[in-house]
Amino acid sequence: MTAGDEEAESALRRCLAMGADRAIRVDASPLDPVSTARALAGVVAAESADLVLTGVQSADSVQGSTGTALAELLELPRVAVVTRIDWSGTGLGTVDRELEGGLIDVVEVDTPALLTVQTGINKPRYANLRAIKQAEQQEISVVAVDAGEPAYRVRRMITPPRGAGAELLDGDPSAVAQRIVELVTERLG
Amino acid sequence: MSVLVVAEQLQGRVRDVTYELITAASALGGPVAVAAIGSDPASLDVNRVGVDEIVHVRVEQAEFENDVYQAALERLIAERRPDVVLLGFTVNSMGYAGAVAAKLGLGFASDVFAVSRDGDAVVATRAFYGSKTHGELEFAAGKPVLLLLRPTAWPPAEEAGAANVTELALEPVASRARHIEFREAAKGDVDITTADFLLSIGRGIGEQENIAMFEELAAKLGATLAVSRPIVDAGWMPNARQVGQSGKTVKPKVYLAFGISGAVQHLAGMKTSETIIAVNTDPEAAIFDVAHYGVVADLFDVADELAKLVD
Numbered sequence: 001m002t003a004g005d006e007e008a009e010s011a012l013r014r015c016l017a018m019g020a021d022r023a024i025r026v027d028a029s030p031l032d033p034v035s036t037a038r039a040l041a042g043v044v045a046a047e048s049a050d051l052v053l054t055g056v057q058s059a060d061s062v063q064g065s066t067g068t069a070l071a072e073l074l075e076l077p078r079v080a081v082v083t084r085i086d087w088s089g090t091g092l093g094t095v096d097r098e099l100e101g102g103l104i105d106v107v108e109v110d111t112p113a114l115l116t117v118q119t120g121i122n123k124p125r126y127a128n129l130r131a132i133k134q135a136e137q138q139e140i141s142v143v144a145v146d147a148g149e150p151a152y153r154v155r156r157m158i159t160p161p162r163g164a165g166a167e168l169l170d171g172d173p174s175a176v177a178q179r180i181v182e183l184v185t186e187r188l189g
Numbered sequence: 190m191s192v193l194v195v196a197e198q199l200q201g202r203v204r205d206v207t208y209e210l211i212t213a214a215s216a217l218g219g220p221v222a223v224a225a226i227g228s229d230p231a232s233l234d235v236n237r238v239g240v241d242e243i244v245h246v247r248v249e250q251a252e253f254e255n256d257v258y259q260a261a262l263e264r265l266i267a268e269r270r271p272d273v274v275l276l277g278f279t280v281n282s283m284g285y286a287g288a289v290a291a292k293l294g295l296g297f298a299s300d301v302f303a304v305s306r307d308g309d310a311v312v313a314t315r316a317f318y319g320s321k322t323h324g325e326l327e328f329a330a331g332k333p334v335l336l337l338l339r340p341t342a343w344p345p346a347e348e349a350g351a352a353n354v355t356e357l358a359l360e361p362v363a364s365r366a367r368h369i370e371f372r373e374a375a376k377g378d379v380d381i382t383t384a385d386f387l388l389s390i391g392r393g394i395g396e397q398e399n400i401a402m403f404e405e406l407a408a409k410l411g412a413t414l415a416v417s418r419p420i421v422d423a424g425w426m427p428n429a430r431q432v433g434q435s436g437k438t439v440k441p442k443v444y445l446a447f448g449i450s451g452a453v454q455h456l457a458g459m460k461t462s463e464t465i466i467a468v469n470t471d472p473e474a475a476i477f478d479v480a481h482y483g484v485v486a487d488l489f490d491v492a493d494e495l496a497k498l499v500d
């Protein structure tokens with residue numbers, strides 16, 4: 001399940017090709033994580049899932065908060081930034097939470113629960129050609145929702161100056177490599 | 190503009206980001222209150238210049254748990270009615286801040302690296318689309334704004350202060366996700382935090398087969414090989430080699446990066462290196478923001494030439 005416009009359906013089709021049984025697109029493109037959670041909440045609640053999995057953060061906004069906000073709206077226990085899940089399907093689960101610096105916090109969590117899952121938790125299966133073809137034919141349910149008021153107003157977007165501080169090393173690869181070796185030798189002292 | 194900071198602690202130690210939050214809070218004008226939540230809040234040293242009040246919130250749980258911090262923050266907001274609440278953009282905050290914002294209908298944004306006031310409004314700046322653009326977000330006055338600030342974006346408040354200490358009573362919290370123990374990530378064969386010279390590789394190297402040539406190049410150059418998160422996620426190198434927020438923070442004399450675009454989480458772990466040289470095909474890569482020397486080129490061409498030079 002995802003929230004987004006029609007463009008988001010290609011990602012859902014990849015999920016179907018990789019083994020998902022159904023896909024749902026919530027037709028809303030909220031700006032902020034709390035609004036996104038509101039857009040998703042009713043549809044997720046209707047599934048009555050024992051475990052709700054979200055990513056930690058999106059690649060474009062990196063707010064890291066949609067899953068946690070969603071858990072609150074669903075009144076679910078939750079753990080954020082999970083790198084291991086040990087759960088038999090009922091009762092308590094045990095999960096690893098990855099803290100800064102790689103320290104692991106082992107957490108016991110009541111279920112049903114929502115976990116925001118860190119990248120690298122496992123190796124995604126490959127979608128074979130047949131599955132990709134099948135996924136193209138599969139229907140994606142589309143649900144319209146109202147996400148309500150955004151959590152902020154965007155005053156303006158600006159393009160930051162890029163690489164302002166970096167001195168660019170020009171020339172062909174061998175000249176550049178020569179310069180790098182010189183710099184390294186000089187800086188290592 | 191009244192500001193509430195929630196101190197972050199781990200195993201009884203206040204984490205550095207807390208002092209950075211205090212710097213950001215005092216710049217907003219104050220008064221500034223810092224909440225110390227824990228089983229022994231008095232042991233948490235958050236008394237710094239710029240802090241007007243330290244609120245001790247005593248709880249049963251010694252270590253961070255989502256539900257405990259959420260209950261404490263909701264109570265703090267109800268009683269202190271701050272205009273702005275500042276937390277670090279950390280794994281702990283990601284566990285409860287969004288929940289509090291959703292429940293109380295607060296203004297909310299995370300990974301914020303600049304905050305200012307404009308009259309009664311709060312303006313926060315954060316990056317979008319892989320740091321390609323920055324957005325200035327405006328929060329109207331009238332309800333508290335909860336902001337998660339990017340670690341290392343503000344200097345830490347260092348000088349000891351003279352804040353008043355108060356207590357806030359909180360009934361016991363039935364926590365639904367409970368801390369059991371801490372485990373250190375598996376120790377690797379090397380310690381990248383002590384190396385003078387790191388050769389660091391990222392997603393740009395493309396294939397697992399290419400790891401070997403960079404291992405060889407690192408050995409020839411006398412460098413230690415480090416990696417960014419995608420390389421660890423792919424299972425190509427162990428976590429012990431990872432630089433960044435979820436890996437190690439490094440400060441070598443020379444950091445030579447190949448094919449690392451420079452996600453914020455990566456930059457947080459290496460931007461204070463003495464000399465940063467970055468090679469990337471994308472002239473827009475964010476790594477060039479922190480690099481001292483940049484090379485916009487095919488990284489394999491440059492790596493090949495380097496290997497020839499040091500053969």
